[in-house]
Amino acid sequence: MADDTRQQSQAPKTTPEDLSREALTVNPENKAFTGTQWQGGKQIPYKPNENANLMAGGTQHTAGGKEPEVTFMNALQVGQPITELHKRPCVRDALLTGMGAGFALGGGRLIFGATIMKACNLAVGSFCVGAAVNYQYCLYKRQAEKEGMIRAVEILNKKDMEKKAREQRKESQRQELREAKEKEQDAQYAALKEKDSGGKSWWKVW
Secondary structure, eight states, X not given: OOOOOOOOSSOOOSSOOOOOXXXXXXXXXXXXXXXXXXXXXXXXXXXXXXXXXXXXXXXXXXXTOOOOOOOHHHHHHSSSOGGGGGGSTTHHHHHHHHHHHHHHHHHHHHHTTXXXXXXXXXXXXHHHHHHHXXXXXXXXXXXXXXXXXXXXXXXXXXXXXXXXXXXXXXXXXXHHHHHHHHHHXXXXXXXXXXXXXXXXXXXXXX
């Protein structure tokens, strides 16, 4: 028979493990990690931690924030840019109306012998007045249209509710008529059955 060639991988322990209080107590001078092991022994310069409460772009009402400076460039960047002004509702029509009014009145005043300065003043004034009046009129029309749409939707909803109520009433009336007819038919059937049971059957000869 072949001998067992397996060998023990671990040798038996000759010395028992030290479990005394002094061996288990960690010495505070022995630091497990000093922070320089990953840098090849070089000392890392100290860098303070960032404030977790500081919000980027915050204001004076946020934690650690500062109020932004009020400058002309910051004021221009707030809100919709001036290049997108004509895309707002009623602005394009108001500007066109103001330009037409300014050109007509200023040009007419210049043709009829006024000086250039007076004609320009009249043109600018008529532009401002015409644009403002047209803008307000356009806003009024939009508000009236909005109110009209709200009323139209309310009327449609009211008609829809009335239609559903009529259909429900008709359905209830049909159900009542159906039940009354069924009761009448049941009564007639019961009367016929009672009548047939009271007489003599046709197959009885005695």
